[in-house]
Amino acid sequence: MRDLSLHLMDIIQNSITAKATRISILICGDRESDLLEIEVKDNGIGMENDFLKDVTNPFTTTRDTRKVGLGIPLLEASAKMASGGLEITSKKFIGTTVKASFKISHIDRLPLGDLAQTMESLIIARPDIEYDLTLDNKKERFNFNSSDIKRRLGEVPITHFEVIKWIGEYVNDGVKTIFGGILDEILS
Amino acid sequence: MKSLAELEEIRKRTLDQINLRTNNQDIRVVVGMATCGIAAGARPVMNAFVEELNKRNLSNVAVTMTGCIGMCKLEPIVEVIDKDGSKVTYVKMTAEKAARVVVEHIVNGRVCTEYTIAEADK
Numbered sequence: 001m002r003d004l005s006l007h008l009m010d011i012i013q014n015s016i017t018a019k020a021t022r023i024s025i026l027i028c029g030d031r032e033s034d035l036l037e038i039e040v041k042d043n044g045i046g047m048e049n050d051f052l053k054d055v056t057n058p059f060t061t062t063r064d065t066r067k068v069g070l071g072i073p074l075l076e077a078s079a080k081m082a083s084g085g086l087e088i089t090s091k092k093f094i095g096t097t098v099k100a101s102f103k104i105s106h107i108d109r110l111p112l113g114d115l116a117q118t119m120e121s122l123i124i125a126r127p128d129i130e131y132d133l134t135l136d137n138k139k140e141r142f143n144f145n146s147s148d149i150k151r152r153l154g155e156v157p158i159t160h161f162e163v164i165k166w167i168g169e170y171v172n173d174g175v176k177t178i179f180g181g182i183l184d185e186i187l188s
Numbered sequence: 189m190k191s192l193a194e195l196e197e198i199r200k201r202t203l204d205q206i207n208l209r210t211n212n213q214d215i216r217v218v219v220g221m222a223t224c225g226i227a228a229g230a231r232p233v234m235n236a237f238v239e240e241l242n243k244r245n246l247s248n249v250a251v252t253m254t255g256c257i258g259m260c261k262l263e264p265i266v267e268v269i270d271k272d273g274s275k276v277t278y279v280k281m282t283a284e285k286a287a288r289v290v291v292e293h294i295v296n297g298r299v300c301t302e303y304t305i306a307e308a309d310k
Binding site: 001006009013066070118121152153154160161164169 | 198219227232234239253
């Protein structure tokens with residue numbers, strides 16, 4: 001994966017496959033502790049303990065087209081490459097939380113990438129799911145909640161192109177406000 | 189800075205169009221979005237489809253995503269499914285190819301043969 005926004009999209013696909021109806025994403029960048037954390041929390045069907053224990057193994061997968069699943073192993077590799085790590089907790093029928101951490105200043109840390117495009121694609125593909133995105137730099141917070149947007153829109157569908165475009169720009173503004181000067185990278 | 193108040197404007201502006209549009213989405217564009225697809229660049233392909241469809245005001249096309257289609261080396265894969273259920277599978281897609289598929293296949297009804305899976309197998 002080229003950047004963290006693609007990893008995020010990939011991990012959220014797992015939540016969607018697990019029949020989640022609500023997915024919360026928290027991205028927290030703290031300049032002081034030099035730590036970037038990305039957490040995806042869903043209310044999907046969760047995993048059995050046996051499956052969870054071995055979930056970072058590429059040969060542990062639920063898909064039936066092939067015997068390998070690389071989503072989680074790749075994310076773990078990206079996190080470890082930047083002196084971070086991956087933590088997964090899950091409860092059957094309650095949901096799953098995936099948390100990846102990265103050392104912000106590490107030369108191998110992947111850039112954040114186009115977070116706005118990830119949100120746009122997710123909403124276009126599965127508008128029925130509630131997405132909650134929080135960006136945090138330990139001083140300021142930015143929040144985007146798709147249910148809140150839907151409420152404001154009334155009968156206009158959230159997938160309407162103008163709305164999608166607005167969401168992209170709104171998320172982009174949030175990324176710039178919260179992570180400008182913190183992630184030391186060009187934010188699209 | 190974007191504000192939530194702008195949504196209200198969008199709502200007012202788009203409400204009239206929505207009533208005019210029919211809800212018949214008779215063509216489906218399905219983009220493969222598993223790890224393999226995303227890593228190969230499926231996200232910009234999907235966004236290109238949405239953008240191009242909107243540019244041409246085609247409201248009868250639904251863009252959705254699916255998991256691994258099973259041929260990871262040919263990703264990004266896009267399936268275009270007509271209203272009669274016939275399916276064309278495009279492989280190794282890019283944003284530029286997506287724009288062409290919209291014009292040629294979806295608007296004019298001519299399949300872009302050179303991008304299809306049958307061509308890739310040759």
